[in-house]
Amino acid sequence: MKELLMGNEAIAVGALAAGVKVVAGYPGTPSSEVLETIAKRNPGGVHVEWSVNEKAGAEVAAGAAYAGARSMVTMKQMGLNVAADPVMCVNYVGIRGGMVIYVADDPGPISSQTEQDTRHFGKYAHIPVFDCDTPEQAFQAVQDAFEFSEANGTPVILRATTRVCHSCADIEVPEIKNPPECEGFVKDSKWVIFPRLSHQAKLKIFAREAELADAFSEYLTDTRDSYKGLGGNxxxxxxxxxxxxxxxxxxxxxxxxxxxxxxxxxxxxxxxxxxxxxxxxxxxxxxxxxxxxxxxxxxxxxxxxxxxxxxxxxxxxFILGKRTGTVPAGGELSAGLVSKIIDEVAGTNLSIECCEYDDIPDLPVRPPVLCAGCPHRGSFYAVKVAVAEEQKAAKEGKNGADFTQAIYCGDIGCYTLGNAAPLDMVDTCLCMGAGITVAQGLGHADGRTVNFAFTGDSTFFASGITGTVNAVYNQSDMILCILDNSTTAMTGHQPHPGMGITMMGERVEPVDIGKVLEGIGVKSIRTVDPLNLRESVDAVRAAIHEKGVRAIIFKSPCIAIVSHGAPWQVGEACVGCMRCVNEIGCPALIPHEENGKKQVKIDTGLCVGCGLCAQVCPVGCIGGKSDD
Amino acid sequence: MTDQKVKSCLLCGVGGQGTVLASRIIAAAAMEKGLRARTAETIGMAQRGGSVVSHVRIGEEIPSPMIPRGKADILIGFEPGEAAANLSYLKEGGTLILCDREVKPVTAALGQSGYDGSEAVQYLKSKVGKCCVIDVDHIFAECGTPKVLNVAVVGALCASGEMDLTIEEVDRALELKMKPKLIDINKKALRMGAECIK
Incomplete structure (x- = not known):
């Protein structure tokens, strides 16, 4: 049936026709009608939310796309500045379900502060941009954008301007069906952004761009038949x-x-x-x-x-550089590399580097890890044990919680290192504050999982509060784990609002995380000591059985800011089972072999006496000095 | 570029061993005698038990803080595997100061990667003519703490003559950079490190 549709409505209908499953956004003229129209025409199976801001919306959409659902986030051009953090990062991580970032620009400007042009932003972020010229073309372009996004594993920006957003045309509206079930989140190290991964991604993105430019040269308008060929150049x-x-x-x-x-x-x-x-x-x-x-x-x-x-x-x-492949597309340069490239191009003999060795023996793989005694290790381990106990109880018919898998959304801080073996407790990491909102997107895409978000105290204040408001407001089902170590540890122990001291040295009233959560409306809040394993596991298990937004504050100070206890010791009773090493992976636990007997010893230079290993030891042979 | 005018030292090790402070002390000692100094260090997440590298360059005109491969006058390895990984920075005929005590990564404890530090030590000794091994255990025993290792290696650096710095010049840097109660123990470690190169 033909309907007179506004450009934004045409984009909404196109997105529904493309099978979008999760739509988030923040209002702003001239973008708002897209999300409103999707809500109005929702066949029932689409999660639609006004997010607390554009950053939260983009992260919710990213989470849903990770799980394989088609997702969309909508905003005006000024909002793209708010969402810049996740938008700049998500292309490096990639997506599985198609993800369309809809941005409405405002020439004039008619109802904005500036004439910001989103096409530059796409170029800056290395994200492909589709532009709209009429409502019917936009109807098709959004569908093409989803196909293209999914085929290339990249988010796509769909841009329109006020006169396209708010002009109307008669459009044949297809029957809207519910989106397909999404396949669900598949755990993979690629969902955790790390500098090393980003370097590889940058090279891949750069190489892909030339191919996409060629593909776009052949993506041409064909007006012979219905809307199918309308999207292109x-x-x-x-x-x-x-x-x-x-x-x-x-x-x-x-x-x-x-x-x-x-x-x-x-x-x-x-x-x-x-x-x-x-x-x-x-x-x-x-x-x-x-x-x-x-x-x-x-x-x-x-x-x-x-x-x-x-x-x-x-x-x-004539002009040689990254575009010609003469200079590496990503990574650092060095004086040695510069001299080598000059030699290749100019035929000179500048090369200043020498002394390459190709016979170096096997070297250790030394990824960064949580410090010995870091309380984050206890927090992650408690969640891991709680989930395993619930799964076991469910299997044995003993009132275990019912979920397909537990997903652990990480964030930016020391605790990103929870991804390392043997903890393996960070499934996604995108940008500051995104763990909380990515977890929401995953949940809206696939309601059969239990979704944890881990955030630090400083990150919570910096950009976790908005995401938590979003979760409460939009009825998310998630467990928020705040790893409160009373400092900004990763960057060098700077003070934050929860600490009661400012950079001016003033003593001030600390902002209480528990009260912030209460004020936001989180109904279930628990505070535990992560170095008390049983107490922590029980709190997590209880939270798993609840619904809605639950928070657990794991409170224990960073070992770098408090005086250490005496190192603990492994007694002669050690049976060499390696359970402590394999379960918690503390760098102070060293396997060693003497007279054919395998045991664990504790590096007294590293151990701070946190006692977590003693709670894991099955034979109770690890003890503090006073217990000897 | 005139190599004589710039002296370069690369320090490498495992996060937590104190490479950053060592490079700052070397730079401070050079500045005390009126030279210019540039350094570049690994800071942040990689510090948490990961591989870390500090570049220190001193002299009158220093073009870049990063030492090109094959241009370090001296390489200080706080850990043998890390020293081997960075060997290509050391110039031909340069000095290697090596702490031969291995630090096993968690990946090794978990059995994910094999690593034998003594293999790396043998390799380094076979490749570098001027290789000075620091007697780590002796220094720890005498000073009563592993936390002076980073100053002990600077002592060896002075004794090597590669950077044209003296023990007394580093003493002044220690007085500037350290808490008063730590100065004496570090001066002792500095001298013990210097003895290792004889």
Whole structure:
């Protein structure tokens, strides 16, 4: 049935037709009607939420896309600045279900502070951008964007401007069905952003961009049949005057040259990034002059100037750098590397580095780990044990909680190191505060899992509070674990609002995390000592059996800011079972063998006497000094 | 680039061994005698038991804080495996100061990676002519704490002559950088380190 749809409504209907399952957003003109329309036409199986802000929305959408659902986050261009943290990171991590970031730009500006142009942001973030020029084209473009996102494992920005968002057209609306069940989250180290992984991702993204630019040169408008071919770029006519345009300006150009089409060649850019270079070159070589019409920044104009330079100057052999593959696309440079590249290009003999060895014996793999005695180890281990006990109880029919899997969403801080073996307790990590909101997205995509979010005390204050408000407001089902070690440990023990001291040295009233949670409306709040294993495990098990937003505050100070206890000792009764080593992986626990007897000893230089290992030991042979 | 004018020292080890303080002390000693200094250190998450590297360069004109491979006058390895991993930084004929006590990573305790520090020590001795092994156990026993190791290696650095720094110049840096109650014990460690190179 044909309906008169506003551009934003057409995008909403297109997203529903594409099977979107989780939609989050924050209102802002001219973007808001997309989310409202999806809510209004929801066939029942789509989770739609106004998130507490754009950052939270983007993280909820990312979590859902990790689980394999198609997801969308909507915002205006100013909101993209708020969401910049997760948006910049999520492309490095990648996604499984298609993820569309819808951003409405506002030329004029009509109802914004600035004329910010999202096409630059896509380029900056290395995220492909689809542009919209009419409601019917936008209806198709959003569907193409989902396909493209899923096929390439990358989030995609869909951009429209006010006159497309708020103009209407008659559109044949398809029957909207419920989205398919999503496959669910599959654990993999790729979901945890780490510098090493990011380096590889950067190289992959950079290499992919050239391929995408070629693909976009062949992603062309085809108007012969229904909406299917409407989304793409276009090169029309063969007149000597070239006109390049994109978005609503394409409509203005069409109207202006109506009846004189034979004098013009029109290039419409529907995929501003990666720029369809070969299509643009074909256009440039066939015309005498080029006029560029676009609102906001001269984005297409600059891209054409670049391509024109490429043609006339044969720039590929003239300006050498990352684009030509001469300089590495990612990673650090060094004086040695610079001299080597200069030698290759200029035929000089500068090379300043020598002394490479290729016969070095096997070296240790030494990933960073939580310090000996770090209370985070106890927190992670308690959650791990609690989940295992629940699964065992369920299997044995002893009132165990019913869930398919437990997912552990990490965050930025020392506790990201909880991902290392043997804890293996960080399944996702994206950006500051995202653990709390990614957990919500995972839950909305697949309600059969139990989702934990781990955040530190300083991170909670920095960007966890909004995500927690979002969870309470949008009826999420999750367990928030706050690892409160009374400092900002990772960056060097800076004070934060919970500590009662400022950088001016003033004593102030500490902001109480428990009261903040209470104030937000979290009904279930427990505070435990993570170095007391049984107490912590019982608290986690009780929380697993509840519904809604539950919080557990694991409170114990960072070992770097308190005086250490005497190191503990392993008694002669040690049977060498290695349970302590294999379960908690404390660096102070050292396996050793003497006279053919395998035992564990404690490195007294590292042990701070936290006592966690003694609670894991099955024969009770580890003790503190006083127990000897 | 005139190598004589810039002296470079690479320190490597495991987070927590004190490489950052050692590089700051070397830089402070150089600045005390009117030289310029640049350093670059591993800070942050990698410090938590991970591999760490500090570059220290002193002289009159220092183009970059990062030492190119094969350009370090002296390599200080706080741990044998880490020293082997960074051997390519040491210039031909340069000095290696080596603490031969291995630090097993958690991955080794878990059986995920095999690692034998003595193999790395043998390898380094076979490759480097000027290799000075620090008597770690003796220094720990005499000073009563492992926390002076980073100053002991600076003593060996002075004795090697590679950086043109004297024990007395480092003494002044210690007085500037350390809490008063720690100065004496560190001066002792400095001298014990220097003795290792004789």
């Amino acid at each position: 276009a090169l029309e006519g063969n007149g000597s005057v070239g006109i390049a345009c994109g978005g609503i300006s394409y409509a203005y150009v069409k109207e202006a040259i109506a009846g004189h089409e034979e004098d013009f060649t029109v290039l419409k850019i529907a995929t501003p990034y990666p720029f369809p270079a070969s299509l643009a070159r074909q256009f440039l070589m066939g015309v005498d002059k080029v006029l560029v019409f676009e609102e906001l920044d001269p984005y297409i104009e600059d891209a054409l100037i670049y391509e024109y330079g490429n043609i006339s100057l044969d720039i590929d052999d």
